[in-house]
Amino acid sequence: MKTKAAVLMQQPGEWEVVETDLDGPRDSEVLVRMVAAGLCHSDDHVAKADGKIQHFPYCGGHEGAGVVEDVGPGVRSLKPGDHIVTSFIPGCGRCAFCASGHQNLCQYGALIMHGSQLDGTYRMRYQGQDVARSSLIGAFAEYSVMSEWSAVRIPDHVPLRSAAMLGCGVPTGWGSAVNAAQVTPGQVVIVMGVGGIGINAVQGAAHAGAGHVIAVDPVPLKRETALKLGATGAFSSIEEAAEFARSITNGQGADSTVVTVGVLNGEHLGQAFDSVRKGGVVVVTAVAPMTVGSIPVSPFMLAMFEKRLQGCLYGSMSPSGDIPRLLAMYENGQLKLDELVTTTYSLDEINVGYRDMHAGRNIRGLIEFPVLPR
Numbered sequence: 572m573k574t575k576a577a578v579l580m581q582q583p584g585e586w587e588v589v590e591t592d593l594d595g596p597r598d599s600e601v602l603v604r605m606v607a608a609g610l611c612h613s614d615d616h617v618a619k620a621d622g623k624i625q626h627f628p629y630c631g632g633h634e635g636a637g638v639v640e641d642v643g644p645g646v647r648s649l650k651p652g653d654h655i656v657t658s659f660i661p662g663c664g665r666c667a668f669c670a671s672g673h674q675n676l677c678q679y680g681a682l683i684m685h686g687s688q689l690d691g692t693y694r695m696r697y698q699g700q701d702v703a704r705s706s707l708i709g710a711f712a713e714y715s716v717m718s719e720w721s722a723v724r725i726p727d728h729v730p731l732r733s734a735a736m737l738g739c740g741v742p743t744g745w746g747s748a749v750n751a752a753q754v755t756p757g758q759v760v761i762v763m764g765v766g767g768i769g770i771n772a773v774q775g776a777a778h779a780g781a782g783h784v785i786a787v788d789p790v791p792l793k794r795e796t797a798l799k800l801g802a803t804g805a806f807s808s809i810e811e812a813a814e815f816a817r818s819i820t821n822g823q824g825a826d827s828t829v830v831t832v833g834v835l836n837g838e839h840l841g842q843a844f845d846s847v848r849k850g851g852v853v854v855v856t857a858v859a860p861m862t863v864g865s866i867p868v869s870p871f872m873l874a875m876f877e878k879r880l881q882g883c884l885y886g887s888m889s890p891s892g893d894i895p896r897l898l899a900m901y902e903n904g905q906l907k908l909d910e911l912v913t914t915t916y917s918l919d920e921i922n923v924g925y926r927d928m929h930a931g932r933n934i935r936g937l938i939e940f941p942v943l944p945r
């Protein structure tokens with residue numbers, strides 16, 4: 572079948588919306604009609620060449636929601652008509668990581684930059700050439716063929732537009748605070764960078780009972796939104812936030828700082844490291860360009876102050892269990908989703924959406940797809 576898709580032809584590059592050919596689903600794969608896809612900064616890292624990929628054209632998009640239209644042989648967990656949210660790591664359920672409750676570290680996650688399907692072959696073509704797709708998904712397309720491991724079923728009555736951010740931003744941010752920082756009641760938490768990921772770290776920290784959730788972002792809209800969604804204070808720089816944290820902790824500093832800036836560099840990590848107390852934890856969720864080779868953290872202080880640096884992928888979540896759990900919290904009114912989407916775009920407007928992200932005009936921009944006859 573034919574499908575419109577936003578692809579990169581080179582790095583760095585802009586998204587080009589082109590008509591592609593899409594094969595039907597093979598073993599254990601499903602065809603999904605995308606309804607909405609979030610403009611996560613991680614896809615922009617690819618466009619800006621922060622992370623090098625090997626294969627072009629490359630269709631972006633890893634955070635989305637849609638409807639299963641067809642299933643390939645052997646699919647057991649989904650049927651046509653099911654509503655799904657994408658999982659940007661394909662949780663197999665059987666590898667040592669999945670089996671021990673760390674589906675975010677599934678061994679098949681190694682393929683997310685490669686762009687093929689699990690069997691190493693491609694399902695999309697442009698002018699006869701195989702198209703690599705982000706995270707085995709390629710949500711920046713009207714239709715996608717993906718492994719059933721990349722699709723998490725959700726109840727039919729939940730609006731797919733609301734659910735789309737559960738593909739990445741919500742679990743990644745929420746889990747960065749709840750799972751990786753392990754925020755407990757009364758703690759002082761700094762969230763550095765309030766985009767689609769950071770706003771959910773704010774929600775997670777508040778939900779875990781933090782006494783102070785201190786949001787940091789140079790953009791006023793981000794600070795205002797953070798204050799509406801659980802932050803108790805907001806500053807335009809980490810230095811001011813750290814100073815405030817020390818002022819309320821007898822000079823000690825924050826219990827944890829979650830780093831969710833758009834493009835991570837060593838300086839951010841040094842600042843975050845200085846902002847936490849002895850025994851405090853710095854959660855590193857933001858992604859640095861692959862060329863950033865080291866971080867300016869004092870090894871002496873690391874040991875003597877027993878500080879911890881904790882990396883965090885996909886909120887340390889197991890998407891097939893945690894996405895439905897977060898959705899239930901949304902339905903109970905405990906987690907905000909609709910307030911996170913500031914502007915919606917058509918697929919053709921994708922570059923406008925990313926420009927808006929860089930200009931600080933959005934918490935999360937969302938592509939909405941029209942319903943097309945097949």
Ligand SMILES: NC(=O)c1ccc[n+]([C@@H]2O[C@H](COP(=O)([O-])OP(=O)(O)OC[C@H]3O[C@@H](n4cnc5c(N)ncnc54)[C@H](O)[C@@H]3O)[C@@H](O)[C@H]2O)c1
Pocket residue numbers: 610611612613614616739743763764765766767768769787788789790793808809831832833834835839855856857858859883884885886928931934
């Ligand atoms: N680890 C993971 O599993 C994972 C998953 C998804 C995204 N990410 C990464 O998380 C990061 C955030 O993604 P996003 O989609 O929310 O990006 P975004 O661009 O929407 O938000 C980043 C925010 O950081 C703010 N910011 C920039 N510099 C800052 C600074 N020095 N101090 C405070 N705030 C600052 C920006 O104003 C912006 O509001 C990206 O690096 C992305 O690649 C990681």
Ligand SMILES: [Zn+2]
Pocket residue numbers: 611612613614633634739740
């Ligand atoms: Zn993402």
Ligand SMILES: [Zn+2]
Pocket residue numbers: 661662663664665666667668669670674676677678679
């Ligand atoms: Zn696995």
